Amino acid sequence: xxxxxxxxxxxxxxxxxxxxxxxxxxxxxxxxxxxxxxxxxxxxxxxxxxxxxxxxxxxxxxxxxxxxxxxxxxxxxxxxxxxxxxxxxxxxxxxxxxxxxxxxxxxxxxxxxxxxxxxxxxxxxxxxxxxxxxxxxxxxxxxxxxxxxxxxxxxxxxxxxxxxxxxxxxxxxxxxxxxxxxxxxxxxxxxxxxxxxxxxxxxxxxxxxxxxxxxxxxxxxxxxxxxxxxxxxxxxxxxxxxxxxxxxxxxxxxxxxxxxxxxxxxxxxxxxxxxxxxxxxxxxxxxxxxxxxxxxxxxxxxxxxxxxxxxxxxxx
Numbered sequence: 001x002x003x004x005x006x007x008x009x010x011x012x013x014x015x016x017x018x019x020x021x022x023x024x025x026x027x028x029x030x031x032x033x034x035x036x037x038x039x040x041x042x043x044x045x046x047x048x049x050x051x052x053x054x055x056x057x058x059x060x061x062x063x064x065x066x067x068x069x070x071x072x073x074x075x076x077x078x079x080x081x082x083x084x085x086x087x088x089x090x091x092x093x094x095x096x097x098x099x100x101x102x103x104x105x106x107x108x109x110x111x112x113x114x115x116x117x118x119x120x121x122x123x124x125x126x127x128x129x130x131x132x133x134x135x136x137x138x139x140x141x142x143x144x145x146x147x148x149x150x151x152x153x154x155x156x157x158x159x160x161x162x163x164x165x166x167x168x169x170x171x172x173x174x175x176x177x178x179x180x181x182x183x184x185x186x187x188x189x190x191x192x193x194x195x196x197x198x199x200x201x202x203x204x205x206x207x208x209x210x211x212x213x214x215x216x217x218x219x220x221x222x223x224x225x226x227x228x229x230x231x232x233x234x235x236x237x238x239x240x241x242x243x244x245x246x247x248x249x250x251x252x253x254x255x256x257x258x259x260x261x262x263x264x265x266x267x268x269x270x271x272x273x274x275x276x277x278x279x280x281x282x283x284x285x286x287x288x289x290x291x292x293x294x295x296x297x298x299x300x301x302x303x304x305x306x307x308x309x310x311x312x313x314x315x316x
Contacts, residue, residue: 144236
């Protein structure tokens with residue numbers, strides 16, 4: 001692998017994880033990190049020996065030897081930071097959602113294409129071994145037979161974030177996982193959602209998606225349920241399966257008995273970062289989590305919000 005110099009913009013909860021994983025990847029050097037919080041910068045310097053620490057991310061982008069950046073800032077900053085990074089000639093991996101509206105997301109995709117740069121989005125479940133195995137079995141067709149239902153439960157007790165709602169926080173995973181497993185995007189979406197602890201900003205949502213061929217998917221996403229759940233249930237005419245996306249376990253239900261598939265659990269963050277670096281170094285590498293996919297998930301969130309406003313299903 002060619003040697004690469006990377007930077008991380010935003011070293012809060014998720015950014016720290018990204019820095020930690022990059023520090024373990026061979027032939028990758030963390031040239032610098034950027035964050036307005038001096039405590040975060042001090043942590044990166046003391047823990048990982050990173051000398052390049054910047055309160056202004058544009059100083060990081062100005063480094064001539066920097067090849068790529070991970071953008072781990074608050075969602076509202078994604079568009080501007082990614083735009084600045086691409087205009088500075090840097091490849092970008094931005095955490096989901098790519099932007100808070102699809103128009104800006106499309107602008108970033110077009111800018112990356114114009115500049116000949118990689119723009120990837122942190123749809124991390126595309127790098128989950130359990131989901132990869134279920135995807136393979138779905139493609140085989142014989143294992144599940146005709147698919148009837150897909151149910152996704154992504155819940156946990158979370159504070160009411162002032163800068164986001166549960167749809168923009170969790171729905172990108174839901175729509176992306178559906179597409180990754182099925183190879184399809186929904187034809188229509190119906191959404192019921194609402195705030196509970198505040199005046200506005202959805203904290204729980206139920207999203208019903210309908211696909212070509214009659215398959216129905218129901219996603220339950222919530223910041224109010226005390227038990228943390230990250231599960232996908234696939235119901236087919238021959239077999240069904242329950243996927244625990246965190247434990248990376250797949251339980252199969254068949255003819256009245258159950259069994260678990262042999263899944264080797266992987267480090268999804270590391271594999272995503274390695275894939276990003278390989279995508280940069282080898283144009284022939286298929287990008288699993290492209291900016292185009294990121295934009296599509298935002299378009300579906302926008303459709304869900306239209307459905308809420310109109311009180312009916314909307315075609316997408």
